[in-house]
Amino acid sequence: MKRRTLLTLSAGAAAGAALAACGNEGPGGGGSGSGSGGSASYWSLSGEPGQPYRQAAIDRFNKANPDSKITPTFFQNDAYKAKIKTALGANQAPTLIWGWGGGGLKSYVEAGQVEDLTDFFAKDAALKGKLLPGSFGAATVNGKIYAMPVETVQPIVLYYNKKIFDQVGVSAPQTYGDILDLIPKFNAKGIAPFSLAGQSRWTNMMWLEFMLDRNAGSEVFDNVFAGKAGAWSDPAVLDMLTKVQDLVKMNAFQKGFASTAADTNADQALLYTGKAAMMVHGSWSYGIQKANGGKFVPDGGLGWMNFPPIDGGKGDPSNTVGNPGQYLSLSSKASAADKETAKKFFSTVLVDDEEKAGWVKSGGVPVIANSESLFTGDDAQFQKDMSTIASNAKTFAQSWDQALSPTAAEVLLDNIAKLFQLQVSPQQWVDNMNGVIGK
Amino acid sequence: MTTLAPPAVRGQEPTRSSGGRSGSVLVWMVLPAFVMFIFFGIIPLFGVIALSFATWNGITPDIQLSGLTSWTAALTNPNLPNALWVTFLIMGLSWLVQTPLSILLGTFMARQTRYRGFLAVLYFIPLLLSSAAIAITYKSLLDPNFGLGAGLGIEALNQNWLGQANLAIATLIFVVSWQFIPFHSLIYQGAVRQIPASMYEAAQIDGAGRVRQFFNITLPQLKYTIITSSTLMAVGSLTFFDLIWVLTAGGPGDATRALAVQMYQLGFQASLMGPASAIAVILVLVGVGLSLLLRRIGGRADQSQLEGA
Numbered sequence: 001m002k003r004r005t006l007l008t009l010s011a012g013a014a015a016g017a018a019l020a021a022c023g024n025e026g027p028g029g030g031g032s033g034s035g036s037g038g039s040a041s042y043w044s045l046s047g048e049p050g051q052p053y054r055q056a057a058i059d060r061f062n063k064a065n066p067d068s069k070i071t072p073t074f075f076q077n078d079a080y081k082a083k084i085k086t087a088l089g090a091n092q093a094p095t096l097i098w099g100w101g102g103g104g105l106k107s108y109v110e111a112g113q114v115e116d117l118t119d120f121f122a123k124d125a126a127l128k129g130k131l132l133p134g135s136f137g138a139a140t141v142n143g144k145i146y147a148m149p150v151e152t153v154q155p156i157v158l159y160y161n162k163k164i165f166d167q168v169g170v171s172a173p174q175t176y177g178d179i180l181d182l183i184p185k186f187n188a189k190g191i192a193p194f195s196l197a198g199q200s201r202w203t204n205m206m207w208l209e210f211m212l213d214r215n216a217g218s219e220v221f222d223n224v225f226a227g228k229a230g231a232w233s234d235p236a237v238l239d240m241l242t243k244v245q246d247l248v249k250m251n252a253f254q255k256g257f258a259s260t261a262a263d264t265n266a267d268q269a270l271l272y273t274g275k276a277a278m279m280v281h282g283s284w285s286y287g288i289q290k291a292n293g294g295k296f297v298p299d300g301g302l303g304w305m306n307f308p309p310i311d312g313g314k315g316d317p318s319n320t321v322g323n324p325g326q327y328l329s330l331s332s333k334a335s336a337a338d339k340e341t342a343k344k345f346f347s348t349v350l351v352d353d354e355e356k357a358g359w360v361k362s363g364g365v366p367v368i369a370n371s372e373s374l375f376t377g378d379d380a381q382f383q384k385d386m387s388t389i390a391s392n393a394k395t396f397a398q399s400w401d402q403a404l405s406p407t408a409a410e411v412l413l414d415n416i417a418k419l420f421q422l423q424v425s426p427q428q429w430v431d432n433m434n435g436v437i438g439k
Numbered sequence: 440m441t442t443l444a445p446p447a448v449r450g451q452e453p454t455r456s457s458g459g460r461s462g463s464v465l466v467w468m469v470l471p472a473f474v475m476f477i478f479f480g481i482i483p484l485f486g487v488i489a490l491s492f493a494t495w496n497g498i499t500p501d502i503q504l505s506g507l508t509s510w511t512a513a514l515t516n517p518n519l520p521n522a523l524w525v526t527f528l529i530m531g532l533s534w535l536v537q538t539p540l541s542i543l544l545g546t547f548m549a550r551q552t553r554y555r556g557f558l559a560v561l562y563f564i565p566l567l568l569s570s571a572a573i574a575i576t577y578k579s580l581l582d583p584n585f586g587l588g589a590g591l592g593i594e595a596l597n598q599n600w601l602g603q604a605n606l607a608i609a610t611l612i613f614v615v616s617w618q619f620i621p622f623h624s625l626i627y628q629g630a631v632r633q634i635p636a637s638m639y640e641a642a643q644i645d646g647a648g649r650v651r652q653f654f655n656i657t658l659p660q661l662k663y664t665i666i667t668s669s670t671l672m673a674v675g676s677l678t679f680f681d682l683i684w685v686l687t688a689g690g691p692g693d694a695t696r697a698l699a700v701q702m703y704q705l706g707f708q709a710s711l712m713g714p715a716s717a718i719a720v721i722l723v724l725v726g727v728g729l730s731l732l733l734r735r736i737g738g739r740a741d742q743s744q745l746e747g748a
Contacts, residue, residue, distance in 0.1 A: 085498060085707060088497075110499070199691075254584060256582070256603075257602065258691035259578075260582075261578075410705075417690055420692075421690075421691050432517075
């Protein structure tokens with residue numbers, strides 16, 4: 001009898017411990033703050049160039065506020081996108097939710113998961129004034145602000161390897177026609193004309209964003225975003241999709257591009273190792289290439305430009321796409337003390353001079369205003385150019401997958417991947433995409 | 440995701456029942472696993488069945504019941520036929536590759552040869568690695584620009600392994616086999632050792648050679664083990680997700696997008712938990728159906744195989 005009790009107890013204890021462990025696995029959005037200060041949790045992306053500066057801001061805050069503590073956890077890009085949604089659904093969200101604004105933020109707002117920060121910014125006009133006005137667009141849903149713009153303005157640009165261009169004896173493209181002329185020249189030398197991380201799909205999407213904008217202007221996607229029926233049925237879309245498939249058929253992208261993943265930065269390695277000549281990528285790629293490419297960036301091997309105009313296209317060549325900023329939202333489920341901690345984090349270290357200097361040092365253009373005077377180091381030219389592209393753009397469009405709802409974005413990404421595999425025709429693509437407009 | 444508990448490997452040695460007392464102890468010993476199974480197998484399963492009749496984006500606190508909408512959406516999804524085809528293709532091909540190799544390796548390991556112990560340990564290594572680690576390793580090795588082929592300058596190795604539809608499936612089957620053959624070899628090794636030596640002795644006296652012995656004694660004696668191993672392979676292949684996700688993410692295009700990947704993409708990327716749950720239920724039904732079918736094919740498993748031994 002005694003033995004049986006022991007068995008029961010130990011079995012019960014083991015199961016109990018296992019269950020308890022599962023329950024506590026999340027980082028504890030509730031975060032029982034000991035003492036007066038809150039203990040906010042913070043989730044964001046891992047890796048160069050951003051992680052060290054995100055960590056530095058938190059360290060500064062924790063040092064200045066010994067009573068309250070912010071605990072960060074960092075994830076890889078694609079893993080984070082899934083993880084944060086699961087955590088929100090399970091009420092295990094961190095206090096501070098890092099994101100891209102736009103459609104993803106809208107879905108959090110509709111679910112009542114993030115705090116309305118309109119009053120917070122209204123009360124603290126000085127804080128709002130410290131941030132670039134253009135960065136608030138993607139943080140605003142139905143006229144209310146739900147996120148604090150942070151970090152950097154990230155237009156997507158065309159990078160090229162100057163050493164490879166010299167080696168092949170060609171100059172940087174001025175128009176899309178020049179690009180088409182360059183492709184066979186690089187292929188003849190056994191160098192991939194473009195590096196593309198096709199497995200990640202949003203990388204392919206950057207191509208479509210530019211090709212559509214340069215061909216047809218920003219109106220087509222505006223209509224899609226507004227949910228107008230049949231918005232993709234524009235002849236310019238078919239034309240743009242045909243051009244993209246022509247690029248694939250011309251072997252414009254490296255061998256096996258469909259299995260290259262962006263999370264490992266293999267696409268950028270192709271460019272700085274000289275296996276590929278050009279790449280369309282976000283401005284954050286500069287920091288990655290600087291951190292991983294050895295002497296490639298310091299020696300002036302990297303060139304960049306806004307995506308060139310397409311001959312006969314209607315789009316304004318100054319237009320760009322990308323991320324007008326990154327965004328930190330506040331979980332509505334967090335305790336009052338944690339929210340206070342987070343707001344203090346917003347209004348102090350996230351807009352201080354060290355924050356601004358840090359992001360400049362990372363090679364980026366901060367969302368904090370008046371940072372141009374800091375563009376003096378090795379990266380000054382890049383930063384000035386990014387700043388010019390961002391501020392001169394007639395339209396700074398948000399990345400499509402971030403602007404649309406997650407449901408529509410998934411269909412979009414799926415069809416883009418199939419388009420690049422020549423699995424769907426341009427017409428099928430248009431039909432498939434018209435089917436999810438407004439969803 | 441719902442995982443099915445793998446059916447226990449049926450040992451052929453008759454267990455001797457030693458009275459009622461050990462029976463009650465047995466109940467207590469089963470309890471921890473049973474409790475875990477209820478909490479992490481059965482309850483989530485009912486949750487998923489309930490979710491498949493609901494609409495939920497995974498974020499909102501309230502889940503709306505919506506009848507058959509999610510099922511209609513899942514079943515009319517244009518990607519479903521391809522996902523089903525890919526799932527069964529992977530299942531069939533991986534069975535075809537794994538079964539003969541596992542039987543041969545298992546039979547080899549069961550014999551008392553000199554390096555058997557050492558080799559058995561060596562074969563076992565892949566089983567100790569996580570699928571994600573295996574997938575990351577193979578992805579790096581097979582990269583057409585930075586992988587083995589490009590690094591060593593061997594043109595034959597420098598194929599577009601994961602970027603071309605048919606090759607990607609073949610590569611996937613290879614990696615799956617590399618990972619799971621050790622496990623199935625182990626099952627066969629145990630089963631071969633259970634075959635009484637007297638059978639082989641009798642065959643030897645009758646003048647049967649090695650090959651003859653293998654086909655006339657070993658294989659028929661392994662019948663139930665083959666059923667068990669095939670069930671594990673078939674049902675297990677339904678849950679391949681980690682490997683596919685890391686290796687190809689279902690690509691290129693949708694060439695390796697099996698049902699489990701489709702389920703993940705619908706649920707966690709498109710925020711359509713209802714249709715994703717419907718696919719999960721389909722996976723469960725297919726898995727249970729396959730197990731039952733294989734058992735039926737195998738006949739009554741409690742029949743003795745050792746008659747006449």
